[in-house]
Amino acid sequence: MINIHTKNISISEDQEQRIHGKLEKLLNYARRLNDESTKIKAEIDYDSVREKEKRILCTITIYAPSDTLRAETSQPTVDNAIDECEKKLKVQIEKYKAKHQ
Numbered sequence: 675m676i677n678i679h680t681k682n683i684s685i686s687e688d689q690e691q692r693i694h695g696k697l698e699k700l701l702n703y704a705r706r707l708n709d710e711s712t713k714i715k716a717e718i719d720y721d722s723v724r725e726k727e728k729r730i731l732c733t734i735t736i737y738a739p740s741d742t743l744r745a746e747t748s749q750p751t752v753d754n755a756i757d758e759c760e761k762k763l764k765v766q767i768e769k770y771k772a773k774h775q
Contacts, residue, residue, distance in 0.1 A: 675710075675712075675713045675714070676694055676697050676698070676713075676714045676716070677713070677714070677715050677716070678690060678693055678694075678716045678718070679715070679716070679717045679718070680717075680718045680719070681717070681718070681719040681720070682719060682720040682721070682722075683718060683719065683720035683730070683752070685718065685752055689752055689753070692753070692756070693716060693756055696756060696757075696760050697714050697716065697734070700714075700736070700760065700763055700764070700767060701714075701736075703764065703767045703768075703771070704767050704770060704771045704774075707736065707738050707767065707770070709739070711739055712736065712737065712738050712739065713736075713737040714734065714735070714736050714737070715734070715735045715737070716732070716733070716734045716756075716759075717731075717732070717733045717734075717735075718730065718731070718732050718752060718755065719731040719732075719733075724748065726750060727748075727749070727750050728748035728749065728750070729748070729750060730748065730749050730750065730751060730752055730754070730755045731746070731747075731748050731755070732746065732747055732748075732749070732752070732755035732756060732758070732759050733745070733746045733759075734746075734756075734759045734760075734763060736763065736767075738770065740774070741770060741773075741774075743763060743766045743767065743770060744766075745758075745759040745760075745762035745763045745766070746759070747759050747762070
C-alpha cells in the first residue's frame with residue numbers, strides 16, 4: 675500500500691502516477707518487501723522559508739517486515755526530491771536484502 679501526503683503543495687496527477695511507479699519499482703528490488711504487509715508513506719512538503727534549492731522536502735518511509743527504511747531530502751523540485759529519495763532507498767534495500775536472505 676502506497677500513501678502520498680502533501681503539505682503546502684499540490685502535485686499533478688502525472689506526478690502522482692510517477693511517484694507510485696517509482697515506489698512500486700523499489701518494492702520489486704527485494705522479494706520480501708513485495709507483500710501485503712509492506713506499507714510506503716511518501717510525504718512531500720513545500721517550505722517557502724528555505725533557500726530555493728531546498729524548498730521541497732521529501733520523506734519516504736517503507737514499513738517492511740521486521741524493519742523500517744527511511745530516506746529524506748530537500749530539493750528544488752518534487753521530481754528531483756523523489757529521485758534522490760529513490761537513490762537513498764535503493765542502498766538501504768540492498769542492505770535489507772543482504773540481511774534478510
